[in-house]
Amino acid sequence: xxxxxxxxxxxxxxxxxxxxxxxxxxxxxxxxxxxxxxxxxxxxxxxxxxxxxxxxxxxxxxxxxxxxxxxxxxxxxxxxxxxxxxxxxxxxxxxxxxxxxxxxxxxxxxxxxxxxxxxxxxxxxxxxxxxxxxxxxxxxxxxxxxxxxxxxxxxxxxxxxxxxxxxxxxxxxxxxxxxxxxxxxxxxxxxxxxxxxxxxxxxxxxxxxxxxxxxxxxxxxxxxxxxxxxxxxxxxxxxxxxxxxxxxxx
Amino acid sequence: xxxxxxxxxxxxxxxxxxxxxxxxxxxxxxxxxxxxxxxxxxxxxxxxxxxxxxxxxxxxxxxxxxxxxxxxxxxxxxxxxxxxxxxxxxxxxxxxxxxxxxxxxxxxxxxxxxxxxxxxxxxxxxxxxxxxxxxxxxxxxxxxxxxxxxxxxxxxxxxxxxxxxxxxxxxxxxxxxxxxxxxxxxxxxxxxxxxxxxxxxxxxxxxxxxxxxxxxxxxxxxxxxxxxxxxxxxxxxxxxxxxxxxxxxxxxxxxxxxxxxxxxxxxxxxxxxxxxxxxxxxxxxxxxxxxxxxxxxxxxxxxxxxxxxxxxxxxxxxxxxxxxxxxxxxxxxxxxxxxxxxxxxxxxxxxxxxxxx
Numbered sequence: 001x002x003x004x005x006x007x008x009x010x011x012x013x014x015x016x017x018x019x020x021x022x023x024x025x026x027x028x029x030x031x032x033x034x035x036x037x038x039x040x041x042x043x044x045x046x047x048x049x050x051x052x053x054x055x056x057x058x059x060x061x062x063x064x065x066x067x068x069x070x071x072x073x074x075x076x077x078x079x080x081x082x083x084x085x086x087x088x089x090x091x092x093x094x095x096x097x098x099x100x101x102x103x104x105x106x107x108x109x110x111x112x113x114x115x116x117x118x119x120x121x122x123x124x125x126x127x128x129x130x131x132x133x134x135x136x137x138x139x140x141x142x143x144x145x146x147x148x149x150x151x152x153x154x155x156x157x158x159x160x161x162x163x164x165x166x167x168x169x170x171x172x173x174x175x176x177x178x179x180x181x182x183x184x185x186x187x188x189x190x191x192x193x194x195x196x197x198x199x200x201x202x203x204x205x206x207x208x209x210x211x212x213x214x215x216x217x218x219x220x221x222x223x224x225x226x227x228x229x230x231x232x233x234x235x236x237x238x239x240x241x242x243x244x245x246x247x248x249x250x
Numbered sequence: 251x252x253x254x255x256x257x258x259x260x261x262x263x264x265x266x267x268x269x270x271x272x273x274x275x276x277x278x279x280x281x282x283x284x285x286x287x288x289x290x291x292x293x294x295x296x297x298x299x300x301x302x303x304x305x306x307x308x309x310x311x312x313x314x315x316x317x318x319x320x321x322x323x324x325x326x327x328x329x330x331x332x333x334x335x336x337x338x339x340x341x342x343x344x345x346x347x348x349x350x351x352x353x354x355x356x357x358x359x360x361x362x363x364x365x366x367x368x369x370x371x372x373x374x375x376x377x378x379x380x381x382x383x384x385x386x387x388x389x390x391x392x393x394x395x396x397x398x399x400x401x402x403x404x405x406x407x408x409x410x411x412x413x414x415x416x417x418x419x420x421x422x423x424x425x426x427x428x429x430x431x432x433x434x435x436x437x438x439x440x441x442x443x444x445x446x447x448x449x450x451x452x453x454x455x456x457x458x459x460x461x462x463x464x465x466x467x468x469x470x471x472x473x474x475x476x477x478x479x480x481x482x483x484x485x486x487x488x489x490x491x492x493x494x495x496x497x498x499x500x501x502x503x504x505x506x507x508x509x510x511x512x513x514x515x516x517x518x519x520x521x522x523x524x525x526x527x528x529x530x531x532x533x534x535x536x537x538x539x540x541x542x543x544x545x546x547x548x549x550x551x552x553x554x555x556x557x558x559x560x561x562x563x564x565x566x567x568x569x570x571x572x573x574x575x576x577x578x579x580x581x582x583x584x585x586x587x588x589x590x591x592x593x594x595x596x597x598x599x600x601x602x603x604x605x606x607x
Binding site: 201203204205208214 | 349357379382383384385387
């Protein structure tokens with residue numbers, strides 16, 4: 001079992017030398033759009049819905065998730081040939097839990113205010129199924145470099161959706177963007193906080209949990225619409241190509 | 251005389267369009283009474299809501315590539331708009347109506363698939379969303395009932411002044427918001443009596459909460475809606491199951507639980523004739539799309555709403571509870587309909603049970 005795995009790994013390594021871009025571009029595309037943790041796999045919705053009530057919170061949790069994903073993917077990839085398949089899941093869980101604990105301690109030490117805001121959701125990153133899904137589906141079968149890149153891209157995809165939803169909810173709910181930016185970037189970055197609508201009454205629903213569900217639904221609908229349009233265009237292109245081929249044959 | 255007509259000879263029932271129109275017309279007594287008691291704001295609210303609702307409906311139907319004229323003519327958006335207009339505080343600013351109607355028509359109705367497909371009562375979705383999102387505006391913009399009741403000295407606005415306030419939030423020079431508005435009777439009971447700050451007797455002595463029957467001012471509105479509702483029952487526009495079971499449950503609970511501590515529990519009559527009880531029982535809970543459809547299911551549905559109204563009014567965080575109760579029971583409708591299906595003619599009840607188990 002382990003032997004065959006190493007063989008496939010070495011095969012992919014020899015291939016990757018041929019063209020780096022061809023190897024890594026699909027990973028980026030998968031992580032950011034095609035196989036996005038939230039849009040396509042619908043994983044990790046709990047932290048997404050809970051913490052996306054402002055851009056800063058979303059950014060904080062997004063960055064923490066990216067770090068955990070990279071750490072866990074790299075570690076899993078490093079030990080993928082040593083761990084027996086029967087016990088791989090407990091090992092992955094231990095690795096992810098250690099990564100989350102490390103990140104939590106870092107945030108606790110250097111971003112204490114952010115730690116207070118995010119609270120329980122930092123330790124809960126460990127329950128984000130997207131992380132163990134990537135460890136199992138990607139990192140345990142691929143080389144170190146690829147796994148690192150996949151962790152980065154998957155984490156980025158997750159963080160981007162989180163920040164987008166956070167921006168929408170903060171804008172509609174409070175009329176601001178990047179409010180409380182100083183708790184993440186320090187006092188010097190206070191200028192980041194923008195009050196988009198002055199004298200805004202505030203739309204509480206967007207900040208409350210129902211706003212997260214409604215906002216996510218609208219984001220998913222928009223993504224599906226884009227995908228549909230893209231597919232329709234591809235179909236049209238194919239048909240046109242067929243037509244041109246046929247006419248040229250004639 | 252012979253009928254110069256071929257079969258069928260049965261009179262065709264009301265179609266959706268006519269029924270919605272008749273129900274809207276039967277709300278007129280209540281609306282006019284509310285206008286008399288609370289001022290012109292009620293009429294302005296309703297007009298604004300109708301304009302917004304029809305525009306949203308037309309836009310969304312156009313976007314969904316549905317026949318706009320057919321669906322606009324079914325008058326369901328009209329009824330939703332009128333209910334929202336009555337339910338909102340009389341001095342609500344225009345954007346409150348706008349946001350409410352948007353959520354009712356676009357989100358709760360059309361995004362769910364349009365008329366016949368919506369799980370939740372659109373007007374009540376709008377009310378619940380507004381109450382959760384803008385608690386200050388939804389609770390403080392209630393005008394003091396002054397037009398009719400001279401014992402409460404407050405200020406009133408003319409029609410023009412009302413429009414000016416609702417559209418541009420400009421008050422006449424000598425009028426203040428505080429003089430114009432007051433807590434609703436249910437609100438007074440909620441905040442002072444139930445928290446132990448004052449007893450029912452003390453509130454009664456102050457004379458700003460209790461009228462002849464129920465809450466001051468709202469009692470007449472409730473009576474007018476009751477009249478319209480009874481007329482609907484008589485004309486078979488709605489079945490008796492939902493309103494009667496709702497009112498019976500609310501009355502029963504307030505009688506049963508209220509008879510222990512008379513100092514802190516208002517009477518059943520107060521519960522029945524305050525807030526939006528009658529409007530809710532006859533015009534909101536009976537919505538044919540979102541209510542239960544079987545007779546037995548309707549009784550459970552109505553009783554459930556009645557019980558929830560009493561529970562939320564007494565122990566909940568809000569003074570009135572029609573919207574939340576109706577929405578909560580809307581969720582139970584598929585379950586109620588499933589378990590209360592009447593026996594099909596010719597089938598035995600026992601067989602039916604065995605099949606289910």
